[in-house]
Amino acid sequence: NWDYGKATQERLSLSVQMAKANKLPDGFIWTDADNNDIPMTSGELINLSDAIDQAMFTKGLQIHMRQRQMKEELEKLTDAQAVMDYVVGWPE
DSSP: OOOOSHHHHHHHHHHHHHHHTTOOOTTOEEEOTTSOEEEOOHHHHHHHHHHHHHHHHHHHHHHHHHHHHHHHHHHTOOSHHHHHHOOOSOOO
């Protein structure tokens, strides 16, 4: 269970640079979202970083598409009450 986001990317950045240069120390660990220390090889850390990047891209795209959808829906509303009643968020 890994967390992801800009802060995680920033924390990972230097470690990934070291992993790509094969300079991680023996016994290197990364801490997961539940605060567990997980031993990592260079390859595993790089794969984790790639997965985090992919997750962030996917979530960003979902947000963008939902924003576009809401904009289209709002543009079709014809009165103030309909706008006030519009529910912003993710469809269930």
